[in-house]
Amino acid sequence: MRKLLLATTAIAFALSSAVPAFAEFNDRNIRISNGINADHPVGNGIKAMQACLDEKSGGKLKITAFWGGALGGDLQATQALRSGVQEGVVTSSSPLVGIIPALGVFDLPFLFGTPQEAYQVLDGKFGDMMNEKLEAAGLVNLAYWENGFRNLSNSLRPVTKWEDFEGMKVRVMQNNIFLDTFQNLGANATPMAFGEVFSALETNAIDAQENPYVTIDTSKFFEVQKYITETNHAYTPFLLLFSKAIFDTYTPEEQAALRECAVVGRDEERKVIQELNKTSLDKIKAAGLEVNVLSEEEQARIREKSMVVYEKHKAEIGAEVVDAIIAELAAIRK
Ligand code: TF8
The missing domain is CATH 3.40.190.170 (Bacterial extracellular solute-binding protein, family 7)
Incomplete structure (x- = not known):
């Protein structure tokens, strides 16, 4: 019995060394x-x-x-x-x-609800x-x-309607659709890599940026901004x-x-x-920032004004791509 046990153990050992666990992994x-x-x-x-x-x-x-x-x-x-x-x-x-270029479809303003x-x-x-x-x-x-729904932060004034964007130096991602969306609202949009945003805000080289609350929190933008508007203008x-x-x-x-x-x-x-969305917003408020939520009316006005961006960029994104996502969203919303 003892011999048999030893032999079985030996065989088990031999087998396990011949086919080690997780052999398919390097x-x-x-x-x-x-x-x-x-x-x-x-x-x-x-x-x-x-x-x-x-x-x-x-x-x-x-x-x-x-x-x-x-x-x-x-x-x-x-x-x-x-x-x-x-x-x-x-x-x-x-x-x-x-x-x-087709990825630009996700940059279209107010695409996702x-x-x-x-x-x-x-x-x-x-x-x-x-x-x-x-x-x-x-x-x-x-x-x-x-990443999440993006909101505007700035150091100049409360933004509660699109006219408030006028002349504001807003950092946007290196992306033409965002550039046009903000130019179209009257802002002075400046494309910039994310890594440069904090110091550009700190030195007032720019007035504003837009990102989800969680990023405004974890990247400490709230330390160098005074106002936030819940615009939810894009989900990238x-x-x-x-x-x-x-x-x-x-x-x-x-x-x-x-x-x-x-x-x-x-x-x-x-x-x-x-x-964290809520916790981040609380933290931003506690740091003394004024938070404004766009009224339904204002959001509708901004959305309507932004629709030119869809037409302008449709060909470059690919008309079939834009049509496909709009059809899919319509089906989901039914
Ligand atoms: C932006 C983006 C960034 C992210 C991050 C760098 O504003 O939202 O926050 O891509 O990974 O550039």
Whole structure:
């Protein structure tokens, strides 16, 4: 009996060394960069994604996250992915329109009305269609994460109607649709990389910027701004992009684990954003900023005035892309 037990143990050992656990996984160091800071909900998302990867890969797939633009801005990091020298980035879609013009569809003012509606479009077949365009440009979008609805902050005056934008120096992302949206409202819009925004606000080189509350909080813009207006003028998604050149060298199991865990991270990140939205707003108010919410009427006026932007950019985005999202939103809203 004892001999038999020993023999069985020996066989088990031999087997387990011949086929080690997680054989389909290699040790990988996955660098993922971000423009925002580690206390942004993207940090929670990355943690949840790592826990999922640990489980699936036996600790072999390791994320190293870089925060605060340490590996460059959204666009620079995305180009590093395309040339295969960096694995991943969490980036806004907006600065990538020079690479993939169709992404501009997400920059159209007042496109999405609620986060749920955005999730349905992004996680469904419209999102898949955009992912195909990204792949053709050397970028694998593992999942759509959340940046959120964007609101205006400024240091000059309360903004409660579109006429208040007149002459205001507003930083916009490096994106023509945002540029036109704000010029059209009378602002003096200035494209600028995210990494330069804090000091430009601090030195009054610009008066205003627009980002979700959570970013205004975690990137400390509230320290150098006096007024906020809840404009909800755009919901621009985050993309969790992976270098296609690197992804293609991974095993199918590694690829599947990355895709599945990116979705786990996404759900956590979206959940934390929804919770933090309110906390961030409270913090901004407590810091002494005046917060204005646009009246329904004013929002309708701004929306109506902004519709020229749709027509102006339709051809460059792709008429079929704009029509497809509008049709999908109409179907969701029915
Ligand atoms: C922007 C974006 C940024 C994000 C961040 C750098 O205003 O909203 O906050 O892309 O990752 O540039």
